[in-house]
Amino acid sequence: MAMSIAVLVSGCAVGAPQREPDPLPTIEIPEFDGTQLPSGAAMNTEAPDADPQQADVFSLKVGDCLNDTAGIFIEDVPLVDCAAEHDLEVFDEFSTSTGAFDPIALGDEADAGCTARFESFIGISYDASTLDVVSYKPTAESWMTGDRLISCMVEDPSVKTVGSLRGAAR
Helix, strand or coil, X not given: CHHHHHHHHHHHHCCCCCCCCCCCCCCCCCCCCCCECCCCCECCCCCCCCCCEEEEHXXXXXXXXXXXXXXXXXXXXXXXXXXXXXXXXXXXXXXXXXXXXXXXXXXXXXXXXXXXXXXXXXXXXXXXXXXXXXXXXXXXXXXXXXXXXXXXXXXXXXXXXXXXXXXXXX
16 A cells, blocks of 8 residues: 555656746835834834723723722722723713612612623623623712712623723624
C-alpha cells in the first residue's frame, strides 16, 4: 500500500508541464511612522484611563462605568473610562414609586424595574442573557434626605468588560 501511494504521489507530477510562475506585481507601501492611519487621520496613542476616580454615588449617570465595590452601603464609587477594563456600566435609572422606606419593597422594585429596562439597552431579554444586573438603591439615611433614585447597572460575571455593553445581545 505504501508503494502504491508513493507511485500515486509521484505520478501526480509526471507529465505535468513545468512553467515559470507569474511575477508578482510590485506595490509601493508608504513608510508608516506609527502616528498616522492610512487615511491620514491621527491615531489616538493614549491608553484609556484605567485608574478609578472616586465619585459620589449620587453623581452616577447613565453611561458611567465603574468597578465593583465591596460592602452593602456605598457612598463613593470608583469611576473608570469605559474604554478601560471595568465591572459595571450604568444603563438606566428611575425613581422609586415606594411611598415609605421599605428595603424589601425597594429591592423588589429595583429587580423588576432594572430587568424590564435591560432589553432596550442590551438587545435581548434579561432571562435570555448571560449578563447580570446590579442596582444601587436608597438607604434609610439617604431616604431621609429625599433620595428615591434606583441606578441599574449591567455586568459580565465571567470577565471584566472593555467598552460598552449597549447592544451586546448576549
